[in-house]
Structures are given as structure tokens and as C-alpha cells.
Amino acid sequence: MKEIKSITPTGITYINELGAEKFVDFNLCNQNWIAYRIRTEKLDGK
Incomplete structure (x- = not known):
């Protein structure tokens, strides 16, 4: 089981x-x- 120690x-x-x-x-x-979004949605114009 994972346990969160802190959130900052x-x-x-x-x-x-x-x-x-x-x-x-x-x-x-x-x-x-x-x-990831640039790569998968071809947002780099290529």
C-alpha cells in the first residue's frame, strides 16, 4: 500500500x-x- 508522507x-x-x-x-x-502532448498530438508542426 502506498502512503503519502507530505505534499508541498x-x-x-x-x-x-x-x-x-x-x-x-x-x-x-x-x-x-x-x-508528451507535443509528441502525440504533433503540436511541433512536423
């Missing part, structure tokens, strides 16, 4: 199924989402 303006810290602490960086997540 920069991201979320949680404990994964194996007991390891992990961090989801909101800025990096947003950059990846934008790159």
Missing part, C-alpha cells in the same frame, strides 16, 4: 509498495506532460 508546492513524497520513499516533482511532471 514542489511535489509529493510517498512511501511505495516496497517501503522506499519516493518523490514526484511537479515541475518535472509538467515538463514531461507537455513533451
Whole structure:
């Protein structure tokens, strides 16, 4: 079971199924989402 440890303006810290602490960086997540949308919706004009 995953457990959320903290939520801040920069991201979320949680404990994964194996007991390891992990961090989801909101800025990096947003950059990846934008790159995905550009790639899948051909928004780069190619």
C-alpha cells in the first residue's frame, strides 16, 4: 500500500509498495506532460 508522507508546492513524497520513499516533482511532471502532448498530438508542426 502506498502512503503519502507530505505534499508541498514542489511535489509529493510517498512511501511505495516496497517501503522506499519516493518523490514526484511537479515541475518535472509538467515538463514531461507537455513533451508528451507535443509528441502525440504533433503540436511541433512536423
